[in-house]
Amino acid sequence: MKVVRKQLTPDEVTPAGTRYDSDCNCIQASPDGGTTWNDAPGLDPRSQTAFARPGRGGGADQACNVAANATDKLKSMVMQAEGELEQFQLATALVGIVLLFLPEAGLLVDLFIAVAEALITIGSDAILGAFTDAQWSLIECIIYCSVDADGQIPDSAMSVILAEIEAECDPVVYDVMFFVLPSLGSVGLSNAGNTGSLTGDCSGCATCTWEKSWDFTIGAHTFVPQAGCCGAYSPGVGWPNDSSNCGGYYRAGCVMAFNFPLGSTVTHVRLDWTGHQTYSRAVYIQHNSGGTQYGYSDGSNTPGSSPIEADISVVGDGELWDFAFFLDDPSYDVCAGVTMTISGTGVEPSFPA
Numbered sequence: 001m002k003v004v005r006k007q008l009t010p011d012e013v014t015p016a017g018t019r020y021d022s023d024c025n026c027i028q029a030s031p032d033g034g035t036t037w038n039d040a041p042g043l044d045p046r047s048q049t050a051f052a053r054p055g056r057g058g059g060a061d062q063a064c065n066v067a068a069n070a071t072d073k074l075k076s077m078v079m080q081a082e083g084e085l086e087q088f089q090l091a092t093a094l095v096g097i098v099l100l101f102l103p104e105a106g107l108l109v110d111l112f113i114a115v116a117e118a119l120i121t122i123g124s125d126a127i128l129g130a131f132t133d134a135q136w137s138l139i140e141c142i143i144y145c146s147v148d149a150d151g152q153i154p155d156s157a158m159s160v161i162l163a164e165i166e167a168e169c170d171p172v173v174y175d176v177m178f179f180v181l182p183s184l185g186s187v188g189l190s191n192a193g194n195t196g197s198l199t200g201d202c203s204g205c206a207t208c209t210w211e212k213s214w215d216f217t218i219g220a221h222t223f224v225p226q227a228g229c230c231g232a233y234s235p236g237v238g239w240p241n242d243s244s245n246c247g248g249y250y251r252a253g254c255v256m257a258f259n260f261p262l263g264s265t266v267t268h269v270r271l272d273w274t275g276h277q278t279y280s281r282a283v284y285i286q287h288n289s290g291g292t293q294y295g296y297s298d299g300s301n302t303p304g305s306s307p308i309e310a311d312i313s314v315v316g317d318g319e320l321w322d323f324a325f326f327l328d329d330p331s332y333d334v335c336a337g338v339t340m341t342i343s344g345t346g347v348e349p350s351f352p353a
Contacts, residue, residue, distance in 0.1 A: 018107060020110045022110060026040075026041065027040050027044040045102055045104035045108070045185070045188065048187065055151020055194055056151045062151050063147035065200045066190070069195065070192040071139055072198055073192035073196070074180065075136060080093040080094060081116075082131075091109070094115060094183075098183075100195070101191040101195040102188045105188070130170045130171075130172035130176075140205075141206065143189070145208035147193070147263065148261055151194060153190045153193065154262070154347065155185070155186040157186065157261065158186050158189070161181065162174075207345070210343060215338070216237075217238055220233040220254075223255060226255050237336050237338075239252045239254045239336055239337040240252055240334055241334065250329045252336060253324065253325055253337070256351070257320050257321070258350075258352065259350065260317060261316045262316055263346045264315070266312060266313075266316075267312060269295045269323070270341040270342075271308050272339040273338055275335035277327050278304075279328040280326075281298050281326065281327050283324070283340065284310075285312075288321055288322055294310075296310035325340060
């Protein structure tokens with residue numbers, strides 16, 4: 001057998017002209033040999049779907065099996081921090097695990113060195129005591145509810161996963177996952193779930209339901225006025241119809257765009273308002289490009305009362321949708337939208353704040 005010997009260079013791990021930059025937490029590329037560095041999100045293996053492995057082929061157990069295998073990889077990573085490894089030893093061990101399902105992780109060596117430092121700071125004893133079987137079961141169920149119909153974990157779901165871990169798990173578990181999960185990103189976590197042969201058991205997981213509300217008496221959040229609605233946001237009041245006359249009507253309304261992931265279903269929408277409302281009213285979701293409005297709509301031009309709400313069943317398509325309401329009043333009776341609520345099942349959309 002012929003043996004070829006060569007000297008390893010840094011380019012064997014990180015391709016020439018690319019680097020991970022901790023200031024932007026991003027991959028950068030240099031067009032001039034390292035003098036200039038430009039952000040290159042298309043090269044980031046954590047979020048660029050070109051690096052994603054195929055799902056597990058669908059089926060009723062796909063999400064559960066993805067969750068089981070992803071959790072197993074996370075457990076392997078965390079177990080490295082339960083020993084007495086020094087920073088660079090721990091970083092090497094973490095990268096060695098991640099390379100098995102995300103070969104491009106060599107670009108992120110500096111990131112894993114920082115993760116190792118954070119885990120050592122948290123402490124091996126604290127980590128060992130916090131990560132019980134019950135905690136791992138909670139993490140598995142949280143991931144299970146974030147797997148879409150293609151067997152992937154959407155980028156928008158990563159913040160939801162961390163928020164659920166913070167709400168449901170031990171504080172030390174959250175502290176660890178705060179560093180570990182972003183080092184993988186949605187593609188890394190998806191790949192972790194789509195490699196391995198474990199069969200999950202999610203019978204103990206609660207139903208994957210979610211609900212999000214926005215109280216307009218404390219802020220406009222990321223909502224903006226509806227087209228054709230003249231009522232501007234009023235702090236402490238909400239979205240009133242008393243700003244100006246819109247062609248003979250006093251109309252209030254606002255809208256927020258959100259990404260509607262595969263594997264998510266909106267099941268209920270609701271609007272609460274204050275004041276006297278005597279004309280048409282609606283609360284609904286609609287594809288950002290237009291089309292059917294799914295929700296509650298009453299154009300009977302008769303007095304109505306708060307709230308208005310509707311049970312619906314709309315399945316996410318991975319595209320941008322709008323959540324909106326309007327209140328029309330032909331007189332100057334002041335009414336204001338004060339709270340909007342949306343709920344559903346499956347993958348929770350990562351709504352703007």
